[in-house]
Amino acid sequence: MRALVVEDDPDLNRQLVAALTEAGFAVDKAMDGEEAYFLGETEPYDIVVLDIGLPKMDGISILEQWRRADKKMPVIILTARDRWSDKVAGMDAGADDYLAKPFHMEELLARVRAQVRRASGHAKSEIECGLLRLDTTTARVAYDGQTIKLTSHEYRLLAYMMHHNGRVVSRTELVEHLYEQDFDRDSNTIEVFIGRLRKKIPGDLIKTVRGLGYRLAQEDDAS
Amino acid sequence: MRPNSLAFRLFATALGWTVLVLPLAGFIIYSMYAQEAFQSFDDKIKTLLSVVQTDSIDHTSTELGTPGDVGEPLFQRLHSGWYWQIKPLDEPTGPRRVSNSLATAELESPFLKWIAPDAADIRWSDGTGPLGQRLRIAEAVERLGDEVTGRRYSIIVAGPIDWPETRVSEFRTKLTMALALAGLGLVAMTLFQVRFGLMPLRAVERGLAQVRAGAAQRLEGHLPIEIEPLQQELNALIQSNQDIVDRARTQVGNLAHALKTPLAVITNEADDDKGPFATKVAEQARVMRDQINLYLDRARMAAQSGTIGKATEVAPLVEPLQRALERIYRDKGVAITVHCPDDAKFQGEKQDLEEMLGNLLDNACKWSKGRVYLSIDAPSASVRAARRRLQIVVEDDGPGLTAEQRTQIGKRGLRLDESKPGTGLGLSIVGDLAQSYRGSMDLAQSAHGGLAVRLDLPAV
Numbered sequence: 001m002r003a004l005v006v007e008d009d010p011d012l013n014r015q016l017v018a019a020l021t022e023a024g025f026a027v028d029k030a031m032d033g034e035e036a037y038f039l040g041e042t043e044p045y046d047i048v049v050l051d052i053g054l055p056k057m058d059g060i061s062i063l064e065q066w067r068r069a070d071k072k073m074p075v076i077i078l079t080a081r082d083r084w085s086d087k088v089a090g091m092d093a094g095a096d097d098y099l100a101k102p103f104h105m106e107e108l109l110a111r112v113r114a115q116v117r118r119a120s121g122h123a124k125s126e127i128e129c130g131l132l133r134l135d136t137t138t139a140r141v142a143y144d145g146q147t148i149k150l151t152s153h154e155y156r157l158l159a160y161m162m163h164h165n166g167r168v169v170s171r172t173e174l175v176e177h178l179y180e181q182d183f184d185r186d187s188n189t190i191e192v193f194i195g196r197l198r199k200k201i202p203g204d205l206i207k208t209v210r211g212l213g214y215r216l217a218q219e220d221d222a223s
Numbered sequence: 224m225r226p227n228s229l230a231f232r233l234f235a236t237a238l239g240w241t242v243l244v245l246p247l248a249g250f251i252i253y254s255m256y257a258q259e260a261f262q263s264f265d266d267k268i269k270t271l272l273s274v275v276q277t278d279s280i281d282h283t284s285t286e287l288g289t290p291g292d293v294g295e296p297l298f299q300r301l302h303s304g305w306y307w308q309i310k311p312l313d314e315p316t317g318p319r320r321v322s323n324s325l326a327t328a329e330l331e332s333p334f335l336k337w338i339a340p341d342a343a344d345i346r347w348s349d350g351t352g353p354l355g356q357r358l359r360i361a362e363a364v365e366r367l368g369d370e371v372t373g374r375r376y377s378i379i380v381a382g383p384i385d386w387p388e389t390r391v392s393e394f395r396t397k398l399t400m401a402l403a404l405a406g407l408g409l410v411a412m413t414l415f416q417v418r419f420g421l422m423p424l425r426a427v428e429r430g431l432a433q434v435r436a437g438a439a440q441r442l443e444g445h446l447p448i449e450i451e452p453l454q455q456e457l458n459a460l461i462q463s464n465q466d467i468v469d470r471a472r473t474q475v476g477n478l479a480h481a482l483k484t485p486l487a488v489i490t491n492e493a494d495d496d497k498g499p500f501a502t503k504v505a506e507q508a509r510v511m512r513d514q515i516n517l518y519l520d521r522a523r524m525a526a527q528s529g530t531i532g533k534a535t536e537v538a539p540l541v542e543p544l545q546r547a548l549e550r551i552y553r554d555k556g557v558a559i560t561v562h563c564p565d566d567a568k569f570q571g572e573k574q575d576l577e578e579m580l581g582n583l584l585d586n587a588c589k590w591s592k593g594r595v596y597l598s599i600d601a602p603s604a605s606v607r608a609a610r611r612r613l614q615i616v617v618e619d620d621g622p623g624l625t626a627e628q629r630t631q632i633g634k635r636g637l638r639l640d641e642s643k644p645g646t647g648l649g650l651s652i653v654g655d656l657a658q659s660y661r662g663s664m665d666l667a668q669s670a671h672g673g674l675a676v677r678l679d680l681p682a683v
Contacts, residue, residue: 019491080480084581085577087547087581088546092546092547104491
């Protein structure tokens with residue numbers, strides 16, 4: 001899961017990045033409006049946390065331009081201006097949620113998870129796939145009640161696949177959604193992580209679809 | 224009309240002038256007329272005297288003539304006040320002629336009273352007639368026959384002094400009445416003039432009252448050129464005052480909002496640490512946040528207190544709020560059912576109504592199981608109720624509150640359920656705002672199961 005944090009206050013930016021990273025996201029950050037617009041335009045984020053008051057370009061304009069360019073990723077607006085007229089303007093520009101400063105990080109994370117789930121069509125905070133269960137609130141993975149310990153990259157990969165279970169996920173898509181922007185990407189590492197996950201999770205859950213990518217096994221799979 | 228007023232000054236000076244000038248003018252006119260009347264009386268007597276004289280004295284004869292018709296019938300009527308008399312001066316028994324009006328009575332000769340003649344050789348005096356009438360007497364002395372040795376005769380013509388006096392007194396009455404009427408007219412005119420002339424000032428007064436009451440933003444109207452500069456200066460002053468307030472408001476807002484980001488940083492930093500120091504910091508940060516919100520609201524309300532009279536259409540405001548909230552709560556699938564008449568108008572600031580509706584709807588969405596109802600009514604004012612009211616009811620189908628909880632909830636910062644996100648300020652802000660518009664907020668059990676919040680606000 002990739003997240004973009006747009007906030008011009010360096011301290012708050014750092015806190016947001018730290019919290020989202022800890023929650024299992026591959027986080028990019030932007031300190032001004034132009035950088036934020038460029039990143040949102042070019043990278044496939046699963047969630048964007050967007051401050052309204054930014055240097056160079058304000059959050060509302062960025063959001064409007066993204067939406068005009070048909071960028072559908074969930075966006076949570078973060079702002080000190082908490083009048084309803086501001087909220088309405090934010091929502092009308094295409095925001096999915098709105099959080100007024102100051103806020104508690106847990107609340108932001110809860111909303112981030114909710115938006116990520118909603119975007120991939122899951123209503124509950126727990127995603128199940130057969131006996132495999134992902135609790136998005138605590139970032140815990142369990143198989144048949146047994147907790148499975150995962151590294152952060154393994155978690156990211158599995159969480160992405162669980163959010164998008166039921167469809168084939170290509171290797172490129174995985175690379176795009178698992179690493180930060182400036183990470184040295186190598187699609188071969190994906191195969192390494194898939195291999196490790198297959199070892200840790202019983203029941204041959206991760207299927208390879210030749211030439212296309214991977215998908216999680218469904219209950220009606222014949223095997 | 225108060226003594227210290229322009230109207231009084233103008234009126235008093237005009238009145239003073241009238242009181243001074245009218246009697247003076249009256250007196251002058253009266254004097255001239257009286258003089259004229261007495262003069263023409265004397266002239267008439269003089270003319271008559273010359274007629275009588277010509278008729279009676281003929282220097283070519285020593286015989287005294289008898290004046291016939293001298294052109295004044297009153298000489299014929301007994302004791303009419305008009306008399307003539309011709310009588311020798313030096314001997315009391317000489318031939319004597321008198322007008323019929325005089326009969327046997329006799330007029331005093333001014334000559335014998337040592338009265339000097341005037342330029343026309345006529346002696347004038349005031350005397351009394353047969354019935355005690357006051358008379359104006361004119362006398363000419365003439366010798367009959369030879370101009371040096373002839374017998375001297377006193378020729379007298381007298382007229383009643385009452386005669387010019389009556390005319391003068393009649394004139395005086397008429398003049399007094401006319402001048403009094405003119406005076407009254409002048410006073411009335413002055414009064415009107417003052418009222419009419421000062422009308423623009425009243426307009427300024429009314430305009431300023433409206434500005435102060437918030438019904439107007441500036442002094443409107445086309446004023447006379449004398450006070451147009453005043454109007455311009457006042458408008459400039461009002462504008463600059465407005466600008467100062469706006470700037471101060473913006474600065475307060477900017478300060479408050481600028482504080483929120485560092486506060487967010489502090490809060491998050493403290494949340495990560497479970498030590499006593501961090502707990503204290505977190506607690507104080509929360510206090511700071513509440514204070515900022517409190518004073519932001521206060522600043523807003525203080526700024527709004529001068530803007531009563533503004534009207535906000537309700538319907539165009541509800542729709543975006545509904546859209547935004549349904550989007551915010553779309554995971555829950557909250558549907559907001561709105562009933563709002565198109566012509567409903569709130570008497571107050573748009574932002575304030577938006578804040579109240581937003582907070583109430585947000586609260587309702589938060590607790591509801593999927594249905595939220597917003598109903599707005601602006602019943603036509605009954606004859607007795609002077610003002611229209613806006614009745615807003617927000618209901619949800621959530622768990623609702625017990626009667627006890629409902630009495631507690633208005634308190635600022637109180638949250639009945641800490642598990643749901645929020646600051647606990649929502650409802651108390653709504654209550655404060657409603658109160659600042661002399662409205663009210665009360666809570667009840669909704670027929671839909673949850674809480675019903677009723678707002679009563681001024682409408683237009």
